[in-house]
Structures are given as structure tokens and as C-alpha cells.
Amino acid sequence: MKTNTLHEKVIIAGFGGQGIMLAGKLLGHTAMVAGKEVTYMPSYGAEVRGGTAHCMVVIDDEPIASPMVSNPTSLIVMNKASLSKFAPRLKSGGLLIVNSSLIEKNNLKDISADIKILAVPANEIAVELGNVKAANMVALGAFLQKRKLFGSEAAANSLPKVLAKRHHKTLPVNSKALNKGAEFAKEH
Amino acid sequence: MSERVLICGNEAMGEAAVMAGVDAYFGYPITPQNEFTAYMAKRMPEEGRIFLQTESELAAINMVYGASATGKRAMTSSSSPGISLMQEGISYLAGAELPAVVVNVMRGGPGLGNIAPSQGDYFQATRGGGHGDYRTIAIGPSTVQELIDYMQLAFELADEYRTPVTILADGILGQMMEPVTFRKRKPRKLPPKDWALTGAEGRGQNIVRSLWLKEGALENHNYKLQEKYKKIEKNEVICEQYAVDDAEIVLVAYGVAARMVKAAVIKARKHGIKAGWIRPVTLWPFPTEQISKAAEDFKIFLTVEMSLGQMVDDVKLAVEGKCPVLFYGRPGGGIPGPEQILEKIKQLSITPKATAIKS
Incomplete structure (x- = not known):
């Protein structure tokens, strides 16, 4: 059954330093510009580079009650620990974007059959573009393409608003990474 | 801006x-x-x-x-x-x-x-x-x-x-x-x-x-x-309310808990349960008058908090025993989500029973 009302609950997870929060903020900002209701909630506290990090983004046509997501409709996981932690919480029929550069295929065999899985070699694609740190953008681009919420160009337009000014020299590679991720998702 | x-x-x-x-x-x-x-x-x-x-x-x-x-x-x-x-x-x-x-x-x-x-x-x-x-x-x-x-x-x-x-x-x-x-x-x-x-220059x-x-x-x-x-x-009392007049169950919550309550009440209404909410914006001064007025006709009050019950005391003082005041909350980082609140509302509602008889 297809409804026109949008209720998207996304968890993006990985280790600190992978740009998890940036990807979430970018998704949030893109949704805002598209005129949607949106909340972004980071995991906060003792998160440091190398530790685990996740954020939750809720996108809706109606006012959002809770920014907390226990059962996401979409999950983007950038490392193995995040897959084991969050994949069991995915709603049935949900979308799972996996960073296959760091998560081997055999880790996906327990995922229930009604989950749509897209394995994206996000690190490899980012390295090809010249900066491994753009892997988050590759994954987000792939997600945007699969969910068809907003185009990767819309996200690229929001990038300057969420990326700290001191990192603005990476805008081109991040924009490219968003597009590459979308292209990959189109082909797979 | x-x-x-x-x-x-x-x-x-x-x-x-x-x-x-x-x-x-x-x-x-x-x-x-x-x-x-x-x-x-x-x-x-x-x-x-x-x-x-x-x-x-x-x-x-x-x-x-x-x-x-x-x-x-x-x-x-x-x-x-x-x-x-x-x-x-x-x-x-x-x-x-x-x-x-x-x-x-x-x-x-x-x-x-x-x-x-x-x-x-x-x-x-x-x-x-x-x-x-x-x-x-x-x-x-x-x-x-x-x-x-x-x-x-x-x-x-x-x-x-x-x-x-x-x-x-x-x-x-x-x-x-x-x-x-x-x-x-x-x-x-x-x-x-x-x-x-x-500086007191030129004045006392x-x-x-x-x-x-x-x-x-x-x-x-x-x-x-x-x-x-x-x-x-x-x-200086500030208070919001929604669908209280015909409500059989009135939820009272503030802050983030009030967001959860609003969503739960909308869902409850869709289930045919006459629910409404009162949301104190100022916690002190407390909207005693508004709650007291809502309690003039019999209703069940359900206070929802991210604690094990604090504002519920003020709700009880406002209701003055005219109606039952119940409580649902979670402490220490637990969040009473809309679904959980809806479950509580259903438990308190007599409507589902009536529906069951009809069907």
C-alpha cells in the first residue's frame, strides 16, 4: 500500500570520525530545505574518534513527536559493530545501506528477508575520489537514491550550510561522493 | 533572520x-x-x-x-x-x-x-x-x-x-x-x-x-x-490545551513528554477514544485554574513525565479529588514514547469494550 504521507525514521551509525553526525545533519538540512518536518538527534556523551557514534533523523509531513528512533525505517551502517547493534531494530520492509568496504557479506546472512539491502563499497569509492573521509557522503548519496526522498544534488546544495567553514575546501569531493553514491545505487 | x-x-x-x-x-x-x-x-x-x-x-x-x-x-x-x-x-x-x-x-x-x-x-x-x-x-x-x-x-x-x-x-x-x-x-x-x-552619584x-x-x-x-x-x-500562567471539553481521558504533560502525549492523543482519537491534553508551559506558576476547570466534569487524568512522578502532585492539587489522577512515567533516561502512552490510554478507555460488543 502506498501512502502519500512521509514517515521516514533513519539511523546512521558507525565509528567516531566517519562523519556520522555530518551525514545526519546534512540529511536533516536537505529535508528542511525541501519543506519537510525534520528532527536530528545525535548520540551524545563520551563519543570520541574510534568509538561508536550514531544519530537519528526523523523526516515527516506532520509535526514530529519524538526525535528518538527505536525502530528505523532506514539504517545506514558504516562499520560492523553498528550493523550488529542496529540491524535487528529495523522495521520490516526497511532499507539497509551497508558500507561493504568494512562489513563483509557473510555478516548479512542473518538479516531478515524482508529487508532491502544495498551493499556500497563506500570507502573504496571515496578513495577513488581522492578522500576516504567522503565515505559517509557515498553512503548517504546511495540512501537518497534508493529512498527517492531528495536528489543528491539537493544534499550537495545543503553541504555548505552544515559543513564547518574550515572544511569547505572538501566541498567538491563531498559533492562528488554524494553523486557517486547515488549512481552506484542506481546501478545496483 | x-x-x-x-x-x-x-x-x-x-x-x-x-x-x-x-x-x-x-x-x-x-x-x-x-x-x-x-x-x-x-x-x-x-x-x-x-x-x-x-x-x-x-x-x-x-x-x-x-x-x-x-x-x-x-x-x-x-x-x-x-x-x-x-x-x-x-x-x-x-x-x-x-x-x-x-x-x-x-x-x-x-x-x-x-x-x-x-x-x-x-x-x-x-x-x-x-x-x-x-x-x-x-x-x-x-x-x-x-x-x-x-x-x-x-x-x-x-x-x-x-x-x-x-x-x-x-x-x-x-x-x-x-x-x-x-x-x-x-x-x-x-x-x-x-x-x-x-554608583550613587546624585542619588541615595x-x-x-x-x-x-x-x-x-x-x-x-x-x-x-x-x-x-x-x-x-x-x-503569568501559560497553558495550552487540546480537545479537553468532550474528553474522557485528559493527559497532562510538559516539555518533551508533551510532544509524545500530543502524538498519542491524536492516535487515540483515531481509535475513537475521547482523549485530550493539557500542557502547562509555565510550571510555576502552575495552571491550577485550567486543570481545576477541566476536572469539573468527570474525566480520568493521566499525567505523563520523564520521572517517576513529580508534576502529578500539582495536577492532584488542582483536581482536588474531583477526578482520578493517574500517572505514567519513566525515569533515568527512559522515554515514554507515543506508542507506550497510547497503550496506557487504551487501558484506561472504556471505548474499546463498547466497540468489541458492537462487532
């Missing part, structure tokens, strides 16, 4: 305070409100105003006292354990009749507790958490937009009544980002700060103090404060 921006609650409060004309911010770091302090560290010097990271929460609240005594708009922010440390200073502010804005981004307690969102400081905020016979105004916003919108009001209430005002947020509100617009309200007309310590001496040793002096001072509190209770 009238465009929509995506910003977290802590930073939004910082910018709102700057817009409201805060002259001095004093604070000491604590999760989950650190973005507030960090924002002010960057923003206040840009405006040529005072930012000071103090050596402790005690220092922060006493610097607020000092700055406020000179007639300047002063504020601090912290989270639960830090706010506990500030209680002495807040009592002194109340006693000396000094305006101040104190932001509490609540986390789990007691003690150091954890850093998760909580509403466990309601008693402390509404009863006057320090010693002595006083009250503090407490405002409980439930969106990032409201954190902005009520900041200016907080400063105005503080100035008008010369009393500390608490904004009671929580870890979710502080950390979450939502689209907001920064809009300036028309300022209230406020009395001149002719009591401030500005002003004294700011909370010590009243002379026989009968403190009693008189307490009566004076009480009169002020009565005026606040009469004039």
Missing part, C-alpha cells in the same frame, strides 16, 4: 539569549548542555558582551548575582547536578530580588546520575530548590522553536518581577536539531531598574541584600515576596 535554520536546542537558546539582550553569561561545562556554553564563548565576545567560563557552578551563579545587581541582564546554564550546586545562589537571588535567567538542561539523577534526558528536577525548579520561603518562575518549552520564543519572555519576567526564572529543558531538547526561525517579539514595557548598583544609596536581621524585617520581606508571587500566579 527570518529564514528557517536547522539548529540544536542548546545553540538556539544561546542565540535567543543574545537576541534578548543578555549582557553577561557565566557558566561551567556539563553534558548535555555544553553546546550552550560553547556557543556563548564564541558569540558573546562578537557582541562585545561578557562570557566567562567560571571555576565552578557556585562561582557562575554568584557572578550572575553580581552582574544582575548592577542592573545588567545576566544568565547561566547548566544541567541537573550543576543546578543543584547553584541552589544557594538562586535562593540569594530570590531573597535579594534580583532578576536572572537560569537554564537547566535536565539529565538523569539523583547524584551524578547519567547524561540521558530526564524531567527529574521538576520539584527542585517549582518548589524553590534552595532554602527559604520563595518561588522561582519555571518555563517548560517542548520544541527548539519554543526554547527561542520563551527566552525573551524569561528575561522580561525576571526583570519585571525581579526574580530568578528557570527554563527547564532536557537532554533531548538541548541536543536535538529542528528547523526554527529566529523572530523578535515586541518587548514588554518594563519598570526602570532604579534599584541597581550603578541602593542596597542589594538578602540579610534582614532587624526584628520583624524578614517577616515583612517574606510578605512582600509573597505578594509578588501571588501577582505572578495571577498574571
